[in-house]
Amino acid sequence: MNHKPPLFKRIRESKIFWPVISFLLLLVVDAVFAPGFFRIGIVEDHFYGNMINVFNNAAPLMLVAIGMTVVIATEGVDLSVGAVIAISAAMGTVLINPALGNELILNEVLAANTTNTPLWIVVLVILLGGTLCGLWNGFLVSRGKIQPMVATLILMVAGRGIAQLITNGQIMTVYYRPYWWFGNGYVFRLPVSLYIVAVVGILAWVLVRKTSIGLFIESVGINAKASFYSGVNEKNVKMFAYTFCGFCSAIAGLILSSYIHGCDANNIGLSYELDAILAVVIGGTLMSGGRFSLLASMIGALLIWTFTITMYTFGVPANALLAGRAVLVLVVVLLYSDYFSRFINRIFERKGPQHGTEI
Secondary structure (H helix, E strand, C coil), rough: CCCCCCHHHHHHHHCCCHHHHHHHHHHHHHHCCCCHHHCCCEEEEECCCHHHCCCHHHHHHHHHHHHHHHHCCCCCCCCHHHHHHHHHHHHHHHHHHHCCCCCCCCHHHHHHCCCCCCHHHHHHHCCCCCCHHHHHHHHHHHHHCCCCCHHHHHHHHHHHHHHHHHHHHHEEECCCCHHHHHHHCCCCCHHHEEEHHHHHHHHHHHHHCEEEEHHHHHHHHHHHHHHHHHCCCHHHHHHHHHHHHHHHHHHHHHHHHCCCCCEECCCCCCCCCHHHHHHHCCCCCCCCCHHHHHHHHHHHHHHHHHHHHHHCCCCCCHHHHHHHHHHHHHHHHCCCHHHHHHHHHHCCCCCCCCCCCCC
């Protein structure tokens, strides 16, 4: 009779093990070399501090990482998430701007703090725009049979140009205060963005773990052809994955444009596709598809932003941050390598025959 592996081995083989260990080790480094990193204060009736900034700044990346995880689990990739963020943010800010992006915005218009479009319509259009972008990617991959990297590269290249057309080449500024709430508001002294991430994360978890969709996604990622012959419509599964990723990117665009009070189509969401892929890889989801963990990917996004703010705390210049992230990628690759896995197994597994087992 086979027994379950020891508890510690099951924990060690869990996808959240290494992301959590890496995150805790980074926090230990902060505790030793920058004790003030964990100082939390109250400013204007809300919490303030580096750790609050980590979670607040990581919120959009966690959302994109959730969508990217589902896509990569189907053996795909979405390189257009940054462009989808820009398109969604551009659509929202143009709707708020009464000039509709067709002319330069007058200072009197900006100072009026009004909009002709109800806020709920603005939010709905942002979400719809990003979802349609994801649907387009899903159509190219699932129906057009285009390689995911090539299919999403099309929107990655064209997306920021589309955002520029929407904004008429302007850097849009939003003075409509209700819109600021999504990226700058607080509920029970915590940023609103954290509640948005929690809601989306829970809904995504219920969708992929309490329904058959998650099983279909993993099945398609492991072997799409076998899934097809088993009765799984792999085209619809891939269509869903990319559409959901576009939806998550749209919410990230809403938070980012709200946080910066506007939209710069050239810079908003820049490099988010690379950070999201890194967060998913840190979370243990293989680029070859298959099993995945949404929580591990979210922790990976937290790790990236904790590392970023840690570097700033240590006085590392912004132009050297990419080199630091390269080191982070190298460490992650080593942690998930077969050699390191065998090395850890040799350390922790008991040598010799196991006692008390039944045959």
